[in-house]
Amino acid sequence: MAKNIFIATGLFILGASSILYILDMGGDKNRLFENLLYLSAPILTVFAAAFIVRTYGFSSKHGRAFFLIFLGYLSWLIGETLWVVFDYVLGIDPYPSIADFFFLTAYPLIALGIIFEVKLADIKFSSINRAILITFGVLTTLLVIGVTYSELILAYVPGGSLYDNLALVYGFASLILVIPAMLILPLAWEFKGGKIFIPWLLIFIGLFLDLLGDTLYGVFLEPYLEGLNPYELVDLLWIGEYVLVAFGLAGIAFVIRDIQKRFVPK
Amino acid sequence: MTNEVKDQAVKLISESLGEVTAKSYAEFYKDKNDEIVKASVQELLIEVLGERKALEKMKGLL
Numbered sequence: 001m002a003k004n005i006f007i008a009t010g011l012f013i014l015g016a017s018s019i020l021y022i023l024d025m026g027g028d029k030n031r032l033f034e035n036l037l038y039l040s041a042p043i044l045t046v047f048a049a050a051f052i053v054r055t056y057g058f059s060s061k062h063g064r065a066f067f068l069i070f071l072g073y074l075s076w077l078i079g080e081t082l083w084v085v086f087d088y089v090l091g092i093d094p095y096p097s098i099a100d101f102f103f104l105t106a107y108p109l110i111a112l113g114i115i116f117e118v119k120l121a122d123i124k125f126s127s128i129n130r131a132i133l134i135t136f137g138v139l140t141t142l143l144v145i146g147v148t149y150s151e152l153i154l155a156y157v158p159g160g161s162l163y164d165n166l167a168l169v170y171g172f173a174s175l176i177l178v179i180p181a182m183l184i185l186p187l188a189w190e191f192k193g194g195k196i197f198i199p200w201l202l203i204f205i206g207l208f209l210d211l212l213g214d215t216l217y218g219v220f221l222e223p224y225l226e227g228l229n230p231y232e233l234v235d236l237l238w239i240g241e242y243v244l245v246a247f248g249l250a251g252i253a254f255v256i257r258d259i260q261k262r263f264v265p266k
Numbered sequence: 267m268t269n270e271v272k273d274q275a276v277k278l279i280s281e282s283l284g285e286v287t288a289k290s291y292a293e294f295y296k297d298k299n300d301e302i303v304k305a306s307v308q309e310l311l312i313e314v315l316g317e318r319k320a321l322e323k324m325k326g327l328l
Contacts, residue, residue, distance in 0.1 A: 056284035063284060120281075127318070194316030255314060256283050263290040 003254050006048075010243045013041050017239045024229050035084045038235060041242035042077040048250040049073050055253040055260075061120055066249070068113030072106040073245070079103040095225065096166050107173035110207075114180040121187050132189045140182040143211050147174045150218030167218070174214045181207035199251030206244030213237035271300045274327050275307040282315060282323065 017037050020030060049070035056063035079102030086094035125133065151171030157164040184207065188200035216234050217224060223231040272295045280288035291310075295303050304327060311320035 055286070057286045060280065060284040124322070190319050191314075191316045192318070194312070194314050194319065196314055197316060256287060259283065259310065259314070260287050260290060263294065 003250075006044075006250055007247070009040075010044055010247055013037060013044065013239065014243050017041070017236060021233055021236050031088060035088050038239060039077075039080055039084060041239045041246075042073060042080050045073045045242045045246040045249070046070065046077050048246040048248075048253070052249045052253040055256050061116070065113050065116035065120065068109050068116065069249070070113075072109035072113060073242075075102045075106040075109060079106070096163065100166065100169075104169055104173050107177050111177045111180040114184060118180065118183050118187050121190050123183075123186050123190050125186065128186050128189050132186055136182055136185045139185070139208065140179060143178045143182065143208075143215070144175065146215040147171060147178060147211065147218075150215045155218055155221075167221070170214065171218070174211060177207070178211060181211060195255040196252050199248040199255070201248075202244045202251065203248035206241040206248060209237045209244065210241040213241065271303055271327065272296075272298075275303050278307055278323055278327065279310065282311060 017034075019025065020034050020037065049066060052066045053063050053070050056066060058064060058067060079099045082097065082099035082102065083094045086092050086097055086099065148171070151174055152168055155165070155167035155171060181204070184200060184204040188197055188204055191197040191200060213234050216237070220231045220234070224234055272292070275295060276288050276292045279291050291307075295306070298306070304324075307327065308320060308324055311323055314320075315323070
């Protein structure tokens with residue numbers, strides 16, 4: 001039951017956001033609904049991350065690794081909420097602001113959590129399908145090039161102040177996440193045939209969407225900040241990320257929770 | 267039944283599925299013999315981690 005409600009909520013967020021963003025329905029009239037929908041996505045992820053930490057137990061290594069991921073997504077949720085408050089409620093420019101601190105803090109926390117999970121998985125690269133390794137290599141290279149170009153080269157203001165070059169910090173933050181995020185592909189492959197394979201694959205796709213969104217945000221920063229279509233569609237990539245990562249984290253948690261339930265007297 | 271097999275099995279479960287699940291299995295394995303414990307943990311790990319990873323983890327126990 002809880003599983004079905006969780007999936008239905010995620011699909012509703014994805015579906016309704018897609019309709020609102022792609023068709024730009026209602027224009028400014030739907031701004032409130034659009035913002036609420038946008039915020040509901042990271043709320044779902046934080047909920048899923050808390051669920052997986054609770055399921056593994058904080059005393060387990062997995063529990064502590066996922067706790068870092070939980071803190072990362074909580075940090076993103078705070079950043080997103082502040083952005084909406086500044087932009088929609090107060091009508092002031094949200095960039096740069098304290099929201100950036102929370103956005104940036106999330107990257108190393110999530111990267112560290114993933115690194116711990118990769119370490120715990122003890123990946124045997126020699127036994128992984130070559131196509132998976134090539135995909136991992138190609139995607140990592142493309143993302144490193146994309147992030148470097150859009151968030152470091154394009155964002156650099158020669159002779160500018162630290163304030164002018166704040167965007168560069170996002171570039172370095174994204175780079176911190178690229179390799180750990182892409183390592184989730186071989187990590188997922190380690191569990192092929194097991195029930196946690198698909199959930200890990202969803203987390204991988206979600207984080208890929210996040211980094212793709214970051215890259216496009218850097219390239220189309222000006223029209224995005226002006227709220228122009230189709231540049232605002234970058235939001236859909238981030239919403240997709242939040243929902244897919246939430247599905248992945250909750251998916252792993254539900255697998256383990258179902259096993260634990262076998263010992264609960266009916 | 268030796269405690270060694272049971273302890274290793276519970277440790278494997280703890281490493282892969284966390285303490286909460288491991289505690290339930292520790293209780294379940296109390297009166298089970300070695301063969302049942304081995305078969306049970308293998309089946310459980312295959313279900314969650316997939317066959318290759320599960321058998322890799324089971325190496326020390328089999």
